[in-house]
Amino acid sequence: MKNPLNKRIFRAIKGEAGKYLVIFLFMTALVGVVSGFLIAGESLKTAYDLSFEKYNVEDGNFELAEKADSNIISSIEEESVTLYENFYVEEDTDGFESTLRIFSNRKDVNQECLLSGTMPEAENEIVLDRLYAKNNDMSVGDSFSVAGKSLKVTGIVALPDYSALFQNNTDFMFDNIKFGVSVMTDDGFAEIGDNIHYSYSWKYDTPPADPNGKEAKDMAEDFMKSISTKAPLINFIPRFSSNAIKFAGEDLGGDRVMVLTLMYILIVIIAFVFAITTSNTISREANVIGTLRASGYTKLELIRHYMTPPLIVLLIAAIVGNILGYTLFKNVMVAQYLGSYSLVSYKTLWNATAFIETTVVPIVIMTLINFFMLVRAFSLSPLKFIRRDLKRRQKKKAFKLNTKIKIMTRFKLRVIFQNIPNYITIFVGILFSGIILVFGTMFGPLLDNVEEETLANMIASHQYILKMPTETENADAEKYCISSLKTTGNDFTEDISIYGIVDNSKYITADLSGGKVYISSAYSDKYGLKKGDTFTMKEEFDDKTHRLNIDGIYDNPATLAIFVSRNKFNEMFGNEADYYSGYLSDQEIADIDENLISAEITENDYTKSSRQLKQSMGNMMVIFWILGVAVFMLVIYLLAKIIIEKNAQSISMTKILGYNKKEIDRIYIHTTTIVTILSLIVSLPLIDVALNWIWHQMMSEFTGWIPCVIQWDIYLKVVVIGIVTYALVVLLLRRQTDRVSLSDALKNVE
Amino acid sequence: MFIKISGIKKHFGEGESRVEVLKGIDAEIEKGEICVLLGPSGSGKSTLLNIIGGIDNADSGYIQIGGEKTEDMNEKALTLYRREHLGYIFQMYNLIPNLNIKENVEIGAYLSSNPLDVDELLKVLGLYEHRHKLPNQLSGGQQQRTAIGRAIVKNPDILLCDEPTGALDYNTSKEILKLIEELNKKYGSTVIMVTHNDAIKNMADRVIKLRDGVIRKNYKNETKITASELDW
Incomplete structure (x- = not known):
């Protein structure tokens, strides 16, 4: 005979339909959103991971100040690598504010994933990154103008080495609104501009087993040192430290722990709410429970009975949530990701882990919390239930309240x-x-x-970085030095800008005399560094380290930076005493040839x-x-x-x-x-x-x-x-x- | 002897508020008897019933049923003992509000490997036509009859009734007592009934009168009358 108590399970749910409906809707939405998030993330991440092989993504890239001749290329390739030209020009678009990085057709590495339209065939044709095109309202068939040339959009692509549109690897965040990447035919590229960035991609003949592991880091380090002895290296970005390549991949799984933790915290809260509501039901039905226990029903039978309604509701919510997760919410989450990253095309994948995390784990949490609560509740004797005496400890006296307090209070x-x-x-x-x-x-x-x-x-309103020292007549301009150093001591490293500032600078008001070192308040906040602390930084393309003692904190809450005097800077980096990287100026400097400006930070x-x-x-x-x-x-x-x-x-x-x-x-x-x-x-x-x-x-x-x-x-x-x-x-x-x-x-x- | 009660003592509270509820109870009840535990409020009769039923513990002494001592049983064994041998009826019917009458009786049947036929029993109880109703659609007497059905359906050896007519009017009380008598005859269960209604003792085979935690009288009723003949 089936336990007749089971007959009241659905009646109990129906009897408290309001409560269960509210919880059902909440849990369905929660499981749906989280499951959609995990499925979208996993499906996109799989497509992203496969794209490395499918589109032959580089092991890294470096930029030289000038085009390398065949001797240099051969010499570099002796390091068991194959080099591929990945030259680009960067031009501002006419008519709307954005910078477009234009590559010539990629044949061997970092091949394009064509999402719609066709690849360019004529000189005036171009394919654009999907996100950049979307954010700037451009689609296949549209025309726009770059460097005075009218170009026709023939296709929309995703470039696997630009899944996150970082213009510079040191940028805090990508920019898919005002920065985009694109591809033209070789002939079209040759016509578009003169300011070519001589960027080379490399692939190892024998790639490291773990592209992010120590071996990969050591190989990149050795390779960088080798190049720097053969050609003027101005940029070096191995794949493992390329934000444009890896940022999306890390983000696609990166929030997983946070989202799951949030979900589990909410489920624990809901489990406690359930436990309290069940406890209330037990109080209400105490005499019935006492009678059933006195009649011979076991604790376990009753615990099972009282646990069942919330678990059924949760189970149905989890199933409906998962269905919505694979459909509605997955699409919402994919749209969310595709609103940030230029990802290659993907297929929705069944994700067993997501199912366990969003269905099995919540049910286990709910079961455990409710089970322990019920075991505790049912530890009372049947007699106590019959007498409705459910207090574990008898209060000797009523809680005393001052009689001067009003009765209503x-x-x-x-x-x-x-x-x-x-x-x-x-x-x-x-x-x-x-x-x-x-x-x-x-x-x-x-x-x-x-x-x-x-x-x-x-x-300063304008911060110029020059390719070579050039004088200006602008009275507002002040020479300064800039470079970046890497943090040390943690697995996580990042580049921190170090500024060399002239004495009595009108842009930085800090006493940097006598080799003093200031750090920005942002740097101090992030790394918990204070005045008097010592920290070690490593040079970007070298093993050389610098141990610095903090003499002061410079109030700049949003930029990670180190400030030293120009003399100290040049001493640290082994430069000539009169070396400078560029100018700080509140006014735009008009008397320097644009071709001599490497970058302008605005x-x-x-x-x-x-x-x-x-x-x-x-x-x-x-x-x-x-x-x-x-x-x-x-x-x-x-x-x-x-x-x-x-x-x-x-x-x-x-x-x-x-x-x-x-x-x-x-x-x-x-x-x-x-x-x-x-x-x-x-x-x-x-x-x-x-x-x-x-x-x-x-x-x-x-x-x-x-x-x-x-x-x-x-x-x-x-x-x-x-x-x-x-x-x-x-x-x-x-x-x-x-x-x-x-x-x-x-x-x-x- | 089917039920042996030996040296049962029980107290509640400590210190100044300590009350000796049972001060050493010894009694024996034959199989199939109707035994009435009689006494005023606070005499300890319900406490004794609860100890017999294994839902309360004695400070000392023991209950032996069919040769088994309940004090030797752990909680699991006690549950099993109640499951197999006991039926309980309380003053308040304690029915499950969202189960209908038949289902409330089935709750008892589920516990037995050899339950009575539920429909048959409902007919005996006069509840068959009400079987699909919920408890709150029935009168107090009908609800108590359902509670009796729930207790008796598993065909228990012992039926423990704690003031089964305490919440009922005269006519309904008599109806319930008649039913208990009928069931005792029909199924042979031993009935132990707690009451403070002196008249009920007349339908019992054995009467145990308690006052202040001690047995004042314990006798076999030689002038037993039927429940329908009771009057108070």
């Missing part, structure tokens, strides 16, 4: 003390939803702030990171925002509902006694209101600490630094959102108190 305090576990869970729920909400709300303003801070702290360069982050993460933040509000509502509604259910008889009795609706709400709903508002306020400093920590952890894996500035109005906004959301919950709770009938108080209770 005492009444409310009693309700609060009676429901402390519910209120603790409400607090935890508010804390987590607060973190999610603030995170979703702070992002835009934070990036705006970064943009402002960056512009306010720009060393406002646009400084703000491209925040601009790109806003574009890439904007939609994600909306998801965070919705999630935060949903968790907030869910936790408060379900737990506050339990408080009302628990007190149904008392509410009924107060009604009989003649208390009006307002007074009853004041006792049973205002208590939750007080706790909710207090929780909101108390959680704010905790949210601030938590988010600063989370942000620091996130940023420590990125190159560059964005300070975590959460303005007070964000918190105000979150409190207002919290209160408005709670107001909606109150409307539902009022319906709940209204529904308590007068006859509830007349029900027999032993």
